[in-house]
Amino acid sequence: MKKDLLLFIAFALLVMAAPQLFKGGYLMNVLVFVGINTMLAVALNLLLGYAGQISLGHAGFFGLGAYLSGILTTTYSMDPWGAMPVAAIIVGSLAGLIGFPILKLKGHYLAMATLGLGIIIFIVFNETVDLTGGPSGLSGIPNLKLAGVSFDSDVKNYYLIWTFALAVMLFSINLANSRVGRALRAVHDSEVAAQVLGVNARLLKVQIFTLSAVISSLAGSLYAHTMTFISPASFGFNFSIELLTMVVIGGLGSIFGSFLGAALLTLLPEFLRAVNDYDIIVYGALLMVMVMFMPGGLVRGIPALYRKIAGQKGEAGNA
Amino acid sequence: MEFDQILQYSLSGLSTGAIYALIGIGFSIIYNATGIINFAQGEFVMLGGLLTLSSLQLLKLPLWAAIPVSVAISTVVGVIFERLAIRPLRQPTPINLVIITIGGSILIRGLAMLVWGKDTHAIPPFSGDTPIAIGGATILPQHLWILAITLIIIVVNKIYFYHTISGKAMRACSYNRRAAGLVGIDVKRMVLFSFIISAAMGAVAGIIVAPLTMTAYDVGVMLGLKGFCAAIIGGMSSGISTVIGGLLLGVLESLGAGLISSGYKDAISFIILLLILFIRPQGLFGKADSERV
Amino acid sequence: MLEVSGITQIFGGVTALEAVSFKIAKGEITGVIGPNGAGKTTLFNIISGIYRQTSGTVLLEGKDVSGFPPERLARLAMVRTFQNIELFGGMTVLENVMVGMHTKSSSGLLACSFKAPWSISEERRIRECAMTWLEFTGIADLADQTAGNLPFGKGRLLEIARALAVGPRIILMDEPAAGLNSQETLALAGLIKRIRDLDITVVLVEHDMELVMDICDRIVVLNLGKKLAEGTPREIQESPEVIAAYLGDDD
Incomplete structure (x- = not known):
């Protein structure tokens, strides 16, 4: 717990110093996306890694946040800072309502139901052309402004996004090490035992599902206001799978793991540019390899691998 | 509302529904033998x-x-998928x-994109495309092919499950895997069979x-x-309930x-899916089964 | 303290329990015994809210709690343990017990995320209290171990410590001696008596007759889903019906 906090402080300092270290504007732009994806991966990890409940529809909540912010600030000329919480409240209420029936389902059934939910939301983005602009997207979304400064450059956006991302990480670390976080992990390990000890598993799952949706919505709002243009393609089934990949690769139940997964999957396409569309082969293979050989994700797998190699060397030395 | 119109939509819905039924039965067979929902099921459809297409064009078969x-x-x-991904x-x-079946599905889809590209391809109909009139509606010969082949497969399937040793063994596995193993059924082989x-x-x-x-590399997803x-409506049965589920879904979607609105066509299926999962997770025709809820 | 009356449970046409009634007095250790298939675990699952009985009522301190979910019963100070210990394997021993304090604490999702001052002091209280229960059951030295790695006997103690952290007035134990060696069983008998001395009513389902006869104040015997006999250990040992039921059973 103390260790987590120290690690977090070191991490936060590094994040804040990063723009001084790499002066390149292009990398800043990619790191903005790493920040948004980190928020999303942490949100999904709270649900999947801590509570053990899968969601294949989180891109939908992300998209709802983005579209609500986008529509409220363009069509209804709301202030972006006002639109963000309004979007979050709407998405949170929706998730809370649907959470009760959907979280009654388990395992494969929950996966399919959340997937269906995500697809329905995606279809709505495409079809409600009057509101969302349909497949061609919604443009002219205003940037966020603070004390007269508009967040319209990569470096400014970097600080904006990472302030939020770090806050989400810190909250999640606090949550994980608290009464509620323990109850979540308890439900994950043995739901019946948790209930016998007085944990209202059903309510708790809905709460965490709602929180996870709210964080995703916030990430969506931030995405809309930094990009100023959004289209349904960013919020489809494939992106839900990408989020899942981030969480699994980083490590279920590890907040820093989610950052690692988000960073890896956001940077990977930059390196895979040569193979362009074929990056999905790499995602597929990564998912399979991770589940088979490193089910704990990178945060646990790498140290274990290191110990194994070091151990073998030690044995060789002794022999 | 014209009757002819409804007849037309229902007829074309039936043939799409038959396809859903076949895929749904595939889901159910694996689920019943292993307890796995194989997210890669759609990729076999694509393959x-x-x-x-390649056999016709490249091999000139x-x-x-x-x-x-x-x-x-x-x-x-x-x-290969079962051996490399599921068994180990x-x-x-x-x-x-x-996660692993999703990974497998993405991998297969990606490889298909590598082989066949991102274009949509057409395959010639089995026996021409002269429409056949039925009442006030028309259907294509291919619709009949679909219905006929689906029917044959369902019958063969039924014979396999009820009249062959290995089919009966599979059914035993679906009732109780452990007990099936105890009476000497090779459960791993049944998983492979499924x-x-x-x-x-x-x-x-x-x-x-x-x-x-x-068809194209990405048709498998939808x-x-x-x-x-279809399988959910049918309560994960590998028999007639799923067939009815598929046909129902096809017709409702088509209507x-x-x-x-044609834009919401896919949404209709998923709203039905969510409603069934919320209200009757055991399927429309099944008895309550606590395992799924 | 606890009164079950006319409990009947039918599973798909099979009657697992038929009109079972008995009362459990406050502060006593009561044993529920019976041959395999007598319906003991089914009865426990009904009392603890995991199954819903076909008919009959469960009264807890005079209050009808039939059909209450387990988490509500925990708030009414009733808790249970499981035959195949259900630990939170991925968490530490101490954290397992801290989950037991769930109903004795109240910080919500947001208070925990934002580290509200009251949630910090509450966390400290939870930790200290959980530690005292680990000391009570004698496994305080294992506090930082991962629960999933514990040997079975220690796991059993952890499960009891965790249940005690709920602050129960009544605890149901499903075969607490199953899987324990004779030395561990002896220590368990002592522990159960010390739990009773805390004024906690204990009900246990158990196969180990020596343990049951040694520690129980009263015994309820079930056979084939019906109550066969009820009384003190001495009465039960001398009851011809009970002897017949046990002799007729190969176990």
Whole structure:
């Protein structure tokens, strides 16, 4: 717990110093996306890694946040800072309502139901052309402004996004090490035992599902206001799978793991540019390899691998 | 509302529904034998269509030969998938199985994109495209092919499950895997069998639907999900309930697309899926089963 | 303290329990015994809210709690343990017990995320209290171990410590001695008596007759889903019906 906090402080300092270290504007732009994806991966990890409940529809909540912010600030000329919480409240209420029936389902059934939910939301983005602009997207979304400064450059956006991302990480670390976080992990390990000890598993799952949706919505709002243009393609089934990949690769139940997964999957396409569309082969293979050989994700797998190699060397030395 | 119009939508809905039913039965067979929902099920559908295309164009095979060849290759992919992804899994928790079958599905889809590109391909219909009039509506010969082949497969399936040793063993596994193992049934082999049958059925579905809807590397996603909807409506049965589920879904979707809005066609299936899962997770016709809720 | 009356449970046409009634007095240790298939675990699952009985009522301190979910019963100070210990394997021993304090604490999702001052002091209280229960059951030295790695006997103690952290007035134990060696069983007998001395009513399902006869104040015997006899250990040992039921059973 103390260790987590120290690690977090070191991490936060590094994040804040990063723009001084790499002066390149292009990398800043990619790191903005790493920040948004980190928020999303942490949100999904709270649900999947801590509570053990899968969601294949989180891109939908992300998209709802983005579209609500986008529509409220363009069509209804709301202030972006006002639109963000309004979007979050709407998405949170929706998730809370649907959470009760959907979280009654388990395992494969929950996966399919959340997937269906995500697809329905995606279809709505495409079809409600009057509101969302349909497949061609919604443009002219205003940037966020603070004390007269508009967040319209990569470096400014970097600080904006990472302030939020770090806050989400810190909250999640606090949550994980608290009464509620323990109850979540308890439900994950043995739901019946948790209930016998007085944990209202059903309510708790809905709460965490709602929180996870709210964080995703916030990430969506931030995405809309930094990009100023959004289209349904960013919020489809494939992106839900990408989020899942981030969480699994980083490590279920590890907040820093989610950052690692988000960073890896956001940077990977930059390196895979040569193979362009074929990056999905790499995602597929990564998912399979991770589940088979490193089910704990990178945060646990790498140290274990290191110990194994070091151990073998030690044995060789002794022999 | 014209009666002819409704008849027309229902007829074309029935043939799409038959496809959903075949895919849904594939889902159910694997689920009943292993407890796994195979997210890669739709990819066998895609493989069936695209492999037939290549057999026709590259190998210059006649249709009657191209179909078994592509079903066979799809089945081999199914076997490889079971051997490499499912069997070696050390912690087969539901979440791990969901993730690994999703990984497999993306991988197969990606490889298909590598082989066939991103274009949509057409396969010629089995016997021309002269419409046949039924009442005030018309259907294509391919629709009849779909219905007939689906019927044959369902009958063969029934015979297999109820009148052969290995079919009966599979049913035993679906009732109780552990007990089946205790009486000497090789459960691992039954798991492999279930993947073989499902892959073959998926491939057939993909082949017979391709002349109507065209095919591409990514058709498996939607078709797979629709097949799953059919299976859910049918309560994960590998028999008639799922067939009815598929037909119902096909007709509702077709009517919804025609009478309400074609853009929401896919949404209709998923709203039905969610409603069934929320209200009757045991399927429309099944008895309550606590395992699914 | 606890009164069950007319409990009947039918599973798909099979009657697992038929009109079972008995009362459990406050502060006593009561044993529920019976041959395999007598319906003991089914009865426990009904009392603890895991199954819903076909008919009959469960009264807890005079209050009808039939059909209450387990988490509500925990708030009414009733808790249970499981035959195949259900630990939270991925958490530490101390954290397992801290989950037991769930109903004795109240910080919500947001208070925990934002580290509200009251949630910090509450966390400290939870930790200290959980530690005292680990000391009570004698496994305080294992506090930082991962629960999943514990040997079975220690796991059993952890499960009891965790249940005690709920602050129960009544605790149901499903075969607490199953899987324990004779030395561990002896220590368990002592522990159960010390739990009773805390004024906690204990009900246990148990196969180990020596343990049951040694520690129980009263015994309820079930056979084939019906109550066969009820009384003090001495009465039960001398009851011809009970002897017949046990002799007729190969176990």
